[in-house]
Amino acid sequence: PFCVLEPSCSNSIVNSYQFYTDSDFYTQSAFEFAQMLWNFRTYKIRKILEMKLREKISFHSGIDNMVLPWILNHPGLYIPLWAWHKLTRHLKWRRNYETLPENTSQIEQRIIQEQKKREKNWGICSNCFLRYICDKGDNPFLVSQFKLNPSSGNPIRNPLYFRSYIPRYSVRVDEEKRSKFSKLEQLYEEGIQTTLHHRPWKEIAPEDYKIENRMTHYMPGAVRWFAFNCGELQSTPLCKTEPPLTISVTFGGGFAEQIGFSFGAHIKIVCPMIAQSHKLILHINEKGHYVLIRDKEIIYPTEFFNASLVPPRLPQKLEPRISVWNIDGEIVTQGITLWKPEKVSEGDKTIKPKFSFLYVCSRYSNRLRASLLSIAHQRQFDLNQVEIVVAYVPDLDATDDVLDCFESAFPNIKIIRSPFSQSYWKSKGFLINASLPLCSADWVILIDADIVLHPNFLSTMDKIGPDIPFVAPDGRKMLTPETTSQILLGLIRPWEQYDTLMEGPGEWRRREADGIPIGYCQCCRKEVFQKIKYPDFNHFEGADWFFGRSVVQTFGPEHRLTGIPLLHLDHGGSQWYGSQKHR
Ligand code: SF4
The missing domain is CATH 3.90.550.10 (Spore Coat Polysaccharide Biosynthesis Protein SpsA; Chain A)
Known part of the structure; x- marks a missing residue:
């Protein structure tokens, strides 16, 4: 509680309100999810994460929802409950909603009533100006050792009121990541501006590429990839060119572990899929430096265990291909667009070397x-x-x-x-x-x-x-x-x-x-x-x-x-x- 320490220490106090809102700590749902995962072995954690990512976005999610409780070691309890919920969720007696008051003033009155009801349980803290950002002595040890001392004043609502100006420290790993990303910001700006304001060099139609060594299913405006193994599938080359180049591809209609681009056996610029669909942009400048952008955010390409496939810059002859790893049944690629500065895209007029x-x-x-x-x-x-x-x-x-x-x-x-x-x-x-x-x-x-x-x-x-x-x-x-x-x-x-x-x-x-x-x-x-x-x-x-x-x-x-x-x-x-x- 704030009142057991000197006011000068207030910026160091972390109650549950600060813990879940301060960016130095965690969001509540992520923290609780991580606490739950802590009990499992890594292969189970991996499965749970994959299922959570696919939740409500894949037609396989029903199966996943049945498998998830088995993984969580509560199959006996969960499955009958789930079945009961499915069968009874439409019945009226289960819909225990309360109707809202009919006009605004009634709603406001109702809110005041609810607040009073809640604050009544706060005892001595109900008049303290810190009551909305403090755990109010919700710690038996502290309460037994210290006397709570409420202070009056205008109530503070911002949980980070005292923590707004504290210095932030980061470990070396974070610092390195931050400096890596700061170098990418200029490339990011160039990439986004190119896709927004420049005329595309090429728009790749579905029939212009296919999946290598695999049946290609063409759909109107898209290509559907099917897979039942965990490895990489890649497309035929989208073009042959030199930097600079900007490529944009939309992935959706399914799920895969990694999506992105391949530049031969030793260069894979891919990132994890974490939502129902993603628009990936890979922007490469004339020197081969590049940035990968997933849904308008910079993402550092996935590093693979035991294989270095992410070089600091790309070669000066590019044959980009779409690369998809560990497809969950199927995924769709569409909207493939390439940009090059006009003077470069006019065509290579140099003499063929001997x-x-x-x-x-x-x-x-x-x-x-x-x-x-x-x-x-x-x-x-x-x-x-x-x-x-x-x-x-x-x-x-x-x-x-x-x-x-x-x-x-x-x-x-x-x-x-x-x-x-x-x-x-x-x-x-x-x-x-x-x-x-x-x-x-x-x-x-x-x-x-x-x-x-x-x-x-x-x-x-x-x-x-x-x-x-x-x-x-x-x-x-x-x-x-x-x-x-x-x-x-x-x-x-x-x-x-x-x-x-x-x-x-x-x-x-x-x-x-x-x-x-x-x-x-x-x-x-x-x-x-x-x-x-x-x-x-x-x-x-x-x-x-x-x-x-x-x-x-x-x-x-x-x-x-x-x-x-x-x-x-x-x-x-x-x-x-x-x-x-x-x-
Ligand atoms: S809300 Fe209660 S516990 Fe918190 S500072 Fe005020 S008096 Fe102390």
């Missing part, structure tokens, strides 16, 4: 910069025909920064980011296989981030005949730490003194690994990857050699670029991939 460089870069941003510069300084080749795909983990090192600078300095060379979450950073094969769809050129050049190209590399590659599918450089020169440092600091510009560097100190490796072209630079025509998958080990060792050998065995010996060796920057050890240090 060469796609594919880097996998984990903490090698320092060396990646030197490697990219060696592409930018190729001689006698139109760099508009080059694209560079970089598979990397955002925020792990300065790769994003390096790519931003490179794009700004060399706008004619297209950079395509292929971001992954950190759990994949040592799975080189996975990163390569997942990034290959982003490579649009006929040639894919798998290259390490610590390789500096010969200035005539591309002009020589350009002369290769159409019957050659696999090409490798004429060996590599392992540069010393001193030379590497000078290159990284910009004191040596390799494209200006390549021959001098080749003749300088360092080990020369013309043929190695039994003559099989290995991973520092393997050039393959696109069709090679249709027959041979890059080995998907969860470590880097040997995968490049196995891949090179498979290509040689399938397509015949590689073509060597005679007189075109590469420079290999030193990185202080053999752990060249997935480095723990920033190199």
